[in-house]
Amino acid sequence: MASVICGYLPQLLCEFPSIDENLMRDFKKTVDAGFKAFVRSYGDILDTALQPLQWFLNWLQDLFVDTPWILFLIVLTAIVYFASRNMRITIGTAVSMALIGAVGLWEDTMVTLAMVTVCTLISIVIGIPIGILMARSDRVQATVNPALDVMQTMPSFVYLIPVVMIFGIGKVPGLIAVVIYAVPPMIRLTNLGIRLVDREVLEAADAFGSSPRQKLVNVQIPLALPTIMAGINQTIMMSLAMVVVASMIGVGGLGKNVLQAITNQFFTIGFLNGFALVAIAIIFDRTSQAYGKRLQKHTEVIHG
Structure with a gap:
């Protein structure tokens, strides 16, 4: 035709x-x-x-891997409990980590936890200041938004090309690729959370003579915490997803195992490592959500 x-x-x-x-x-x-x-x-x-970043990642990974599993499990469940104050989440964390260890994936899980922890910290350090700048200036928001659109829509494999060309194969190149992929939600939701703060609350802060810095620290960021915590959640989830892709350039842990399972068509290995990644994601998600809700209630009591 x-x-x-x-x-x-x-x-x-x-x-x-x-x-x-x-x-x-x-x-x-x-x-x-x-x-x-x-x-x-x-x-x-x-x-x-970037050498200090390599040192920090290696130190954290060695700390997680070399710590006796029972000690690490106690510390992790304690952190989860004090952050969430929820026994169901705490027990679920202990059971999930015990199952991960029982199937022989403890060390690989520690490597992945170290990578995700560093990626999340870097994304927070980069994302919150940029999100604050975007919330304070429409011009900055109009400039940064197109870059975030490209970062979020670009296929994840494409990030690996310039990173490998510049830094080669290894943990730090993988770390950089993961951060580039995971930081946009942190920036966007920080910007959104601060912009959604009630204008009447800001006018009340102005009436009490608050400076712009005092308004930001004492009013805007506390009231935007639930949205910021949602950004941290999304960053963690995207970091976990990208860790599997980044295993192609030398990032070890569970992602490497998933890649090998795909290459060799090992269903059981892929399923078990996928289960471990899902368990880690749920632990981070539930704990950070519960912590965000507690912070919100505390802030409402103070400002109430």
Whole structure:
């Protein structure tokens, strides 16, 4: 049918006009050569700048792996209990971690926990200040939003290309790729939470003579905490999802096992490692949600 229609139309209307192949080839070569020249010139400087991050990640991973499992389990359940004050979540955490250890995935889970913890901390450190700047300035929001749109819609595998070209294979390149993928929800929800603070509350703070910094620290951030905690939840979930993809460039732990299961079609290994990832995600999610609700109630009591 299409060929019949095109028979009555000019060729220009049937075939989309494309850029000359030679021109596109030269453009791609120029961009690739420029990127490679940048890597040769500044790769060592970037590696040196990120060395402390490598040390911190290695230290945390060694701490998690070398700590006796019973001690780690006690500390983890204590943190979960004091954060959530919920026995169901605490018992669920203990049971889930015990099952993970029982199937022989304890060490890999510790490696993944260390990676997700560092990624989440970095995302919080980067995301909250940028979200605050976006909430304070419509111009900054209009500038940052397109970048966040690209970061959230770009296929996750694409992040690995420039990271590997600059930093090579290893934990830190994987860490950077995970942070790039996971930080947008932190930025967006921090911005949203602060913008949703009731204007009347801000006017009351102004009436009491609060400075912009006092309003931010004592009013806006406390009232935006539930939304910010939702951003932390989303960041954790996306970090866990990206850890599997980042295993392609040297990130170990559960993600590496899932990748091997996919490659070799090992259903049981894939299912067990997937279960461990889901258990970690639920633990983080339930604990942070409960902690956010407690903070919200505490803030409402203070401001009430």
